Amino acid sequence: MAGRWDDARSGSASRECSPAILQARATSFRWCRARSTCLRCFEGHEARLGNLEISNRCGLPRSTVSRLTHTLTRMGQLVYLPRDQKYRIGPSAVAMSTSMMRGLQLRNLIRLRLQDVAEQLPGTVGFVIPDRFHLVYLEFARAANALGLHETTGSRIAMASTAAGHAYTAALDTDVGDALLAEMEREIPEGAKLLRPRIEANRRFLREHGYVVACGLWSPHINGLAVPLWSPQYQTFVVVTIGLLSAMYDEKRLHKDVAPRLLQLGAAIGSLLEGADGELFNNRLERKALPVATHKNKIIKAEDTNELEAGARRARSARSVRARDGRR
Numbered sequence: 001m002a003g004r005w006d007d008a009r010s011g012s013a014s015r016e017c018s019p020a021i022l023q024a025r026a027t028s029f030r031w032c033r034a035r036s037t038c039l040r041c042f043e044g045h046e047a048r049l050g051n052l053e054i055s056n057r058c059g060l061p062r063s064t065v066s067r068l069t070h071t072l073t074r075m076g077q078l079v080y081l082p083r084d085q086k087y088r089i090g091p092s093a094v095a096m097s098t099s100m101m102r103g104l105q106l107r108n109l110i111r112l113r114l115q116d117v118a119e120q121l122p123g124t125v126g127f128v129i130p131d132r133f134h135l136v137y138l139e140f141a142r143a144a145n146a147l148g149l150h151e152t153t154g155s156r157i158a159m160a161s162t163a164a165g166h167a168y169t170a171a172l173d174t175d176v177g178d179a180l181l182a183e184m185e186r187e188i189p190e191g192a193k194l195l196r197p198r199i200e201a202n203r204r205f206l207r208e209h210g211y212v213v214a215c216g217l218w219s220p221h222i223n224g225l226a227v228p229l230w231s232p233q234y235q236t237f238v239v240v241t242i243g244l245l246s247a248m249y250d251e252k253r254l255h256k257d258v259a260p261r262l263l264q265l266g267a268a269i270g271s272l273l274e275g276a277d278g279e280l281f282n283n284r285l286e287r288k289a290l291p292v293a294t295h296k297n298k299i300i301k302a303e304d305t306n307e308l309e310a311g312a313r314r315a316r317s318a319r320s321v322r323a324r325d326g327r328r
Contacts, residue, residue: 034060038068039077039093048086076131079235091234094138095131107139109272114141114240117265121258123244127269130168130236133159133184133191138238160184160191163214163224164241169195170202170212171228171237177203210266211259215251222246225254227266231273238273240266 041049041057051069055062069087072078076092114125118141125142128135134156159165169177177199185192194217202212206228215223226241242262249258 034058034064035068035072035077038065038072039089042078042087042089048081048084048088050086054087076236081235088233091129091236091238092131094234095129095136106272110269111139111141113265113268113272114139117141117242117261118143120261121242121244122248123242125242125265126164126240128157128164128239128241129231129234130159130238131156133188135159135162135164135168135239158191158218160188160195161214161217162241163212163217163226163243164239166195166198166202166214166217167206167212167226167228167241168237168239169199170206174203209259210263213251213254215254216246218243220246223249223251223254225258225262227262229266229270229273233273240269 037058037060038054041047041054049057051062051065054060054069055065058065060068069078069080073080073087073090076090078087078093079090080087110127114127118125122143124140126137127139128137130136137153137155137157140153140155157164159168169180172180181192181196181199184195206212211225211227213223213225218224222243223246224241224243226239228237228239230236231238240262242258244254244258
């Protein structure tokens with residue numbers, strides 16, 4: 001019996017170490033290393049590179065670089081900028097390493113905006129970015145008397161069970177959002193079951209009011225409200241969100257007392273994001289007073305259709321909250 005077990009183990013080891021398997025592993029390793037080399041060419045968030053520039057920097061053939069950038073764009077590690085016909089670091093790459101954002105003046109300005117609201121509302125206010133089926137906190141603020149949520153920079157929250165996730169998916173183009181849901185159904189069906197029945201109502205409410213609420217989904221004790229914003233930097237939607245104790249803020253009070261402040265916050269951060277495109281490392285950004293929303297439907301900007309290949313950018317109406325995500 002022992003001999004047969006030894007034979008089985010040796011047979012398994014020989015199969016694992018067969019030339020074909022070793023070659024496949026070596027090829028996989030080379031592609032992983034090439035992707036890392038490609039990403040290292042982007043020195044900071046302001047870097048915008050085309051395939052030829054990446055090829056020159058990392059010493060890889062241009063045809064290889066073209067395949068790499070296409071794959072990395074689909075993974076969300078890069079985003080394609082149709083106007084420039086170049087790439088820049090994408091949201092998934094930032095979410096994997098939030099330390100990349102440290103020291104950026106834009107981030108400091110966003111934190112100040114969040115803190116302004118946190119001092120008025122006893123909850124956790126966050127600025128989050130999508131990463132597959134989750135969102136990652138890039139910044140947060142919390143008042144000293146805040147109760148309930150205790151998220152911090154780098155915390156991950158589920159897309160299917162949070163106001164931020166529902167706002168993000170509602171802001172996507174219908175076909176992009178449906179494709180994300182289909183992928184979610186394959187990989188995390190319990191999340192899709194939570195999100196799918198609500199997505200159409202979320203889309204309608206977002207179009208009419210500019211924000212989305214989710215009550216008791218993540219926790220029966222927490223209610224949330226979120227505003228999605230189009231980010232030129234990442235060519236996707238980011239979200240400003242707040243979580244509050246449901247005992248203090250029921251759904252009616254969210255609409256009455258919280259929504260106006262979050263809409264103003266969204267308008268302020270949206271202006272920062274637009275003004276900061278390409279200026280993240282200079283000193284031209286200044287803190288301005290929070291703008292007052294003149295109309296609830298006019299403070300989310302959805303900009304441009306992002307395709308993986310070159311194409312003209314089309315201006316989008318300020319009333320629209322639809323834009324292609326570019327991650328897929």
